[in-house]
Amino acid sequence: MKIGVFVKQVPDTETKIRTKADGSGIEIDGVKFIVNPYDEFAIEEALKTKEKAGAAEVVILSLGPTRVVEALRSGLAMGADRAIHIDDSGIVLDSFVTAKILAKTAETEKFDLIFCGKQAIDDDAAQVPQMVAELLNIPHVMVIEKFEMNAEKNGVVVHRRIGGGAKEVYDVKLPAIFGCEKGLNTPRYASLPGIMKARSKPVTTLKALELMGDSKPRTGNRNYRLPPERPAGKMLQGTPEEVAKELVRLLREEAKVI
Amino acid sequence: MILVLGEHSEGKIKKTTFELVSKATELGQALNTEVSVALIGKGIEGAEGLGTYGAQKVYHIPTLEKYNPEGMTKILHTLVSELKPSIVLGTASPMGKDLFPRLALRTGAGLTTDCTGLKVDNGKLVATRPIFAGKAFIDVTYETEIQMATTRPNSFMLKTLSPDQKAQVIEKSIEPGEMRTNLVEIVKGKSDRPDLTEASIIVSGGRAMQNSENFKILWELADTIGATVGASRAAVDSGYAPHDMQVGQTGKTVNPNLYVACGISGAIQHLAGMRTSKVIVAINKDPEAPIFKRATYGITGDLFQIVPLLTQEFKKVLAE
Ligand SMILES: Cc1cc2nc3c(=O)[nH]c(=O)nc-3n(C[C@H](O)[C@H](O)[C@H](O)COP(=O)(O)OP(=O)(O)OC[C@H]3O[C@@H](n4cnc5c(N)ncnc54)[C@H](O)[C@@H]3O)c2cc1C
Numbered sequence: 001m002k003i004g005v006f007v008k009q010v011p012d013t014e015t016k017i018r019t020k021a022d023g024s025g026i027e028i029d030g031v032k033f034i035v036n037p038y039d040e041f042a043i044e045e046a047l048k049t050k051e052k053a054g055a056a057e058v059v060i061l062s063l064g065p066t067r068v069v070e071a072l073r074s075g076l077a078m079g080a081d082r083a084i085h086i087d088d089s090g091i092v093l094d095s096f097v098t099a100k101i102l103a104k105t106a107e108t109e110k111f112d113l114i115f116c117g118k119q120a121i122d123d124d125a126a127q128v129p130q131m132v133a134e135l136l137n138i139p140h141v142m143v144i145e146k147f148e149m150n151a152e153k154n155g156v157v158v159h160r161r162i163g164g165g166a167k168e169v170y171d172v173k174l175p176a177i178f179g180c181e182k183g184l185n186t187p188r189y190a191s192l193p194g195i196m197k198a199r200s201k202p203v204t205t206l207k208a209l210e211l212m213g214d215s216k217p218r219t220g221n222r223n224y225r226l227p228p229e230r231p232a233g234k235m236l237q238g239t240p241e242e243v244a245k246e247l248v249r250l251l252r253e254e255a256k257v258i
Numbered sequence: 259m260i261l262v263l264g265e266h267s268e269g270k271i272k273k274t275t276f277e278l279v280s281k282a283t284e285l286g287q288a289l290n291t292e293v294s295v296a297l298i299g300k301g302i303e304g305a306e307g308l309g310t311y312g313a314q315k316v317y318h319i320p321t322l323e324k325y326n327p328e329g330m331t332k333i334l335h336t337l338v339s340e341l342k343p344s345i346v347l348g349t350a351s352p353m354g355k356d357l358f359p360r361l362a363l364r365t366g367a368g369l370t371t372d373c374t375g376l377k378v379d380n381g382k383l384v385a386t387r388p389i390f391a392g393k394a395f396i397d398v399t400y401e402t403e404i405q406m407a408t409t410r411p412n413s414f415m416l417k418t419l420s421p422d423q424k425a426q427v428i429e430k431s432i433e434p435g436e437m438r439t440n441l442v443e444i445v446k447g448k449s450d451r452p453d454l455t456e457a458s459i460i461v462s463g464g465r466a467m468q469n470s471e472n473f474k475i476l477w478e479l480a481d482t483i484g485a486t487v488g489a490s491r492a493a494v495d496s497g498y499a500p501h502d503m504q505v506g507q508t509g510k511t512v513n514p515n516l517y518v519a520c521g522i523s524g525a526i527q528h529l530a531g532m533r534t535s536k537v538i539v540a541i542n543k544d545p546e547a548p549i550f551k552r553a554t555y556g557i558t559g560d561l562f563q564i565v566p567l568l569t570q571e572f573k574k575v576l577a578e
Contacts, residue, residue, distance in 0.1 A: 011390070013507050013508065013526070013527045013530075014526060014527075015390075015393075016393075016526070017390050017393040017394045019394055026390075026394065037508050038508070094368075095359070095369070096362075096363070096368070099363070121390070121391065121507055121508065122389065122390060123389050124371075124372060124387075124388070124389055124390070124391060124511070125371050125372075126355055126359070126371055126372070127358075127359040127362075127369060127371055128359075129359075130327070130356065130357075130358075130359035130360040130363075131359045131360065131362070131363045133360065134331075134359075134360045134363040134364055135363065138438075139327070139328060139438040139439040140327060140356075140360070140439075141327070141356075141439060142355070142356050143352065143355075143356070157442070159445075160352075161352070161502060162352040162353075162444075162453075163351065163352055163452070163453030163455065163456060164447045164451060164452060164453040165446075165447020165453075165500075165502060166444060166445060166446050166447040167444070167445045167447075168325070168441055168443075168444050168445075169441070169442045169443045169444075169445065170439050170440060170441055170442065171439075171440040171442050172438065172439050172440070173438040173439075176438070176439075182501050182504070182508065182509070183501040183502070216401065217401060218362075218366075218367070218368035218369070218400070218401050218402045219368040219369070219370060219398050219399065219400055219401065219402075220398070220399045220400075220401065221396045221397070221398055222396065222397050222398075222399060223395075223396060223397040224394060224395075224396050225394065225395050225396075226393075226394055226395075227388075227392060227393075227394070227395055227533065227534075230538075230552055230554070233538075233540075233550065233551075233552075233553040233554045233555055233556055234554070234555050234556070235550070235556045235557075235558065236555060236556065236557050240559055240560075240563050240564055240567055241567060243557050243559065243564070244564060244567035244568045244570075244571050245571050247539065247555055247557065247568065248568065248571045248572055248575055250555055251516065251537070251539070251555075252575065255516070255536075255537045255554065255555075257459070257515045257516040257536070257537050258459070258483055258516065258572070258576075
């Protein structure tokens, strides 16, 4: 069995986002990058699935500049077998073009199963996995918090979170792609031997330009800006009884939200 | 034409669909085009009533009872090919988020997800959406003929166009085709409250709650004012609340009219998930807590004292 994992490198969650003065993008000078937190659940689930299946190979893929190799190395240190870096230099990406490139690579690799995060915490678009599934003509299930192979190993049962604490249980034929959610597992830490070993594991580099064919972005982003500052709020003063009473009054009469 | 994918819960059309039709009608006026709604499923009530918000036609397709990504994509692809809408809108709900990327790919549409604003500029759609969980915003423009967007609940005002207007309901039978994903069952949650992502009022608790038992006082307040309860990651990681209650950059992004943060410090990752809340109340015993910088109304004090007093006061005034 061959398991693919899509990994994105994103700014650390602590990052205070700054936009470029002309609104053309985000300032990335001095930004610390991490593996997209949801992708860590994806890597972990791939490793767990490999352990259960016995013979399997876990291949992690990342599209981006040279720095994304760091993200791949941390996946290798967790236990993935090899990595593919798809160099994005010279191209304009949107979800569609990204999906095209990843699907093309996945097609060559012939994965039986693909895991990814339910969304990347930078653009929060949550589009790429479903688009890759459509391009590969395979099923997808997003926002999974439980994953189990069936006995014949040609299919899986997954639990997908929907609103209000409810979930859907799906039976899915492989190959398929799954978007992982918190709660699915607890990602392991890379051990020291794991980190040492990762250094000698193979990382192949491909060029996105050669994989994208004639695909062009379907959407364009502009006018990057920070949200408007909230006006200074009101601090309520008085005894607990007084402030509770005043807050209820303000919420009803001034803010009119209740 | 603008096509809106309507959503319903057990046959009842959702409020988010009325919001979206109201917005679509406004866009339709700017583009001089009509608004239609697609409703998929059986036993849906009040389809005609979508006319009140400006929809002219409702296409009702009863051939797929439960959500299925492949079946739904097939049905909507057929409908879109036939109706040729220039804009297709849906809610950024668990269903819309799952479905639209696949549909956009198949129909050749550009897609913007989880939008908080939509407008028409030069005859084309421009969508506004938060990125980095609301730490920044962008405008998205389209290079495609069909323009698709999913929008976040509570982003648009309900607007009645004419109270007596009825939409024309057209039954259509489109087969969902082969499905390799089979929905075996839907396990209901413990509460019938709206999900955090759709809630218009949220009461959230942080590490200060100390245990899951103490969340009871938040539920009591929530019951009184019709709210859903959320939690910070610290509360979730300490086991006080299940992970699907987590609000924040790695939890749920919420967009309520009112967010009450109880014993939450206001870490950047938490703020990221709730900063588009229209009104924010913070209750915290530390007057220096960063959450106060974001709050519309702040109370310095012990939540265990303040929250029950609030519940009491609300009970009193709401009974009047
Ligand atoms: C990769 C990553 C992702 C993250 N994602 C998220 C996320 O999605 N959501 C999220 O919330 N966090 C997230 N965090 C964690 C975040 O950094 C904070 O640790 C977390 O939000 C703190 O939760 P808290 O405010 O409940 O706890 P604390 O920061 O411990 O704050 C508790 C507050 O309660 C107050 N308090 C204590 N007792 C009382 C009382 N009796 N009455 C009133 N006030 C009281 C204290 O003054 C304090 O301000 C993430 C962190 C990382 C590294």
